[in-house]
Amino acid sequence: MTVVKAYAATSPTSGLTPTTLERREPGAHDVEIAIEFCGLCHSDVHATRGEWGGNTYPLTPGHEIVGTVSRVGSDVSKFAVGDKVGVGCMVDSCRECEACEEGLEQYCENGNVGTYGAKDPRQNGEITQGGYSESVVVNENYVLRVPTNLDPAAVAPLLCAGITTYSPLRHFDVEPGDVVGVVGLGGLGHMAVKIAKAMGAEVKVFTTSAAKVEAAKELGADEVILSKDEQSMKSAGRSIDVIIDTVAAPHDLDPYFRTLRLDGALFQLGLPSSAMPPVNPGTLIRRRLAYAGSLIGGIEETQEMLDFCAEHGVVSDIEMVTAEQINEAYDRMVAGDVKYRFVLDTSTL
Amino acid sequence: MTVVKAYAATSPTSGLTPTTLERREPGAHDVEIAIEFCGLCHSDVHATRGEWGGNTYPLTPGHEIVGTVSRVGSDVSKFAVGDKVGVGCMVDSCRECEACEEGLEQYCENGNVGTYGAKDPRQNGEITQGGYSESVVVNENYVLRVPTNLDPAAVAPLLCAGITTYSPLRHFDVEPGDVVGVVGLGGLGHMAVKIAKAMGAEVKVFTTSAAKVEAAKELGADEVILSKDEQSMKSAGRSIDVIIDTVAAPHDLDPYFRTLRLDGALFQLGLPSSAMPPVNPGTLIRRRLAYAGSLIGGIEETQEMLDFCAEHGVVSDIEMVTAEQINEAYDRMVAGDVKYRFVLDTSTL
DSSP states (O other): OEEEEEEEESSTTSOEEEEEEEEOOOOTTEEEEEEEEEEEOHHHHHHHTTTTSOOOSSBOOOOOEEEEEEEEOTTOOSOOTTOEEEEOSEEEOOSOSHHHHTTOGGGOTTOOEESSSOEEGGGTTEEOOOSSBSEEEEEGGGOEEOOTTSOHHHHGGGGTHHHHHHHHHHHTTOOTTOEEEEEOOSHHHHHHHHHHHHTTOEEEEEESOGGGHHHHHHHTOSEEEETTOHHHHHHTTTOEEEEEEOOOSOOOOHHHHTTEEEEEEEEEOOOOSSOOOOOOHHHHHHHTOEEEEOOSOOHHHHHHHHHHHHHHTOOOOEEEEOGGGHHHHHHHHHTTOOSSEEEEEGGGO | OEEEEEEEESSTTSOEEEEEEEEOOOOTTEEEEEEEEEEEOHHHHHHHTTTTSOOOSSBOOOOOEEEEEEEEOTTOOSOOTTOEEEEOSEEEOOSOSHHHHTTOGGGOTTOOEESSSOEEGGGTTEEOOOSSBSEEEEEGGGOEEOOTTSOHHHHGGGGTHHHHHHHHHHHTTOOTTOEEEEEOOSHHHHHHHHHHHHTTOEEEEEESOGGGHHHHHHHTOSEEEETTOHHHHHHTTTOEEEEEEOOOSOOOOHHHHTTEEEEEEEEEOOOOSSOOOOOOHHHHHHHTOEEEEOOSOOHHHHHHHHHHHHHHTOOOOEEEEOGGGHHHHHHHHHTTOOSSEEEEEGGGO
């Protein structure tokens, strides 16, 4: 067992404070990772503040982990000491159900093992602890290879925000000539713009704020639609193949459905804590539309996404923070004051 | 011009009464059809009673038409006098938009021309009149060939109820080994059961009423699930690939979504007149589900459906009515008292 420095919440109202964690010795198939960077995801805020319920404290969040392999178990074949690697939202799954066998571990029928705050059945039900820490030990099959031509700090958010947007775009077979709409320009939204552009799509960003038009264009958006302007929305009617909706607050989807072409789909990735307005089935019927969900991505697909980003030079736009700045960063995330992802430098723990 | 006997509503409260209609002389590409049978669709009730708004009276409904070609225009190549033919929910479309060019005329970007109650741009904006009449004149490209091995009266409902359920099942690529769920056992639902079975699927019917269990099994259902019984619904969890939901009243979809497997889809075909309860995006996200719509089918696909039904001996279960019984039949439809479709014998007009 190794004792490492970490930051943890001790209650929903404690904020994040310095602590230590015990990490297991690497088993035969385990990789020990010296963590260098960890993205700050909005889920981390929800979890540490108990907004989704069911938490156990103390809780060290963080599931956008990048670091270097420091030790490997005796039977590890995929990684060697010194490799640059990453860990995303899960560290294990049942490995036996249909979903796991298809490489869709995120949809494991027995529940994937989240990177933090989850019971780990293979570790006597111990609660997993995340990446706001000096190191982590993970089975090699749930570890990703980080391309060496990308800035490792800016890669960290790809492990959650990147794959969460890449997977539905890939699932919908986005290719050059397609038109992708992006609703919401935060951590997920800005990745959706970059990835859709890299796939060769034309990208239209929906925003409620005229102040964000320039920022969206800087990210690569071909067009920015003011969603509160009826005329703009009408002009965008029947022009989009797939919409990536990253807004995690209740909002009426009907105006967005109307911008979709025949056979279009809207993927909702954000999870509002209160009910969405009703969907109008007539709108779906008239153009054979689909209102769909999508959850992160499988391990194989996450590796594919990283390799795709390496090929196209795609990373997240980040603002680096020290451990002491985490609580302030959380408040700024809630206020939407970040372009577009905070990343923790774990050398400051 | 030919004057023919028909039944029409003269106001939302008039009911259907005897009248006459003028049918145009067949143009070069037109087919004149001596109507023999016309299905009574729930849409006919909504339209004649003004429940969907925007109607012009007098209105002769009927869009499940089967008859025999009585005259053809000079340039008609697809049909000859004496052919058994059908007409479904549309009699024309713009023929130029992307949807029309792809054979998806039902999604015509300029609006398909409904078989009744629609302005027909190629006939000086005249309002179309439907199949509760002795004859109809339709462009040959919107006429279907009725397989001669099937009972023509029982074929009539295939032109709306049949294609409306066939199209989403085909769109989802249902094949042997798939599990299809059917919600609601009316005109559409009973066709969904028969067609899904003919496609080789295992079929599970959801019903609120224990009294319908036997009827569902007689139609071919492999399993009947009492949707109000929590334990039954739980047992059906994660067991279905695609659900055809034909219920046109507001109902909570979440319990049905939970019966879907990973990548499952629920097609809602019924159009409630008031809002549906909200959809929980979390349920969609956790299994990459889709909530989708679908509208009848294109002309080519409708012909494919008729040929498929001929091959598999699929027709509608019908109860024949005379013209005088139409109003009573409407009341029985509203009360759900029909197994499963009324068909008008037009010789009684």
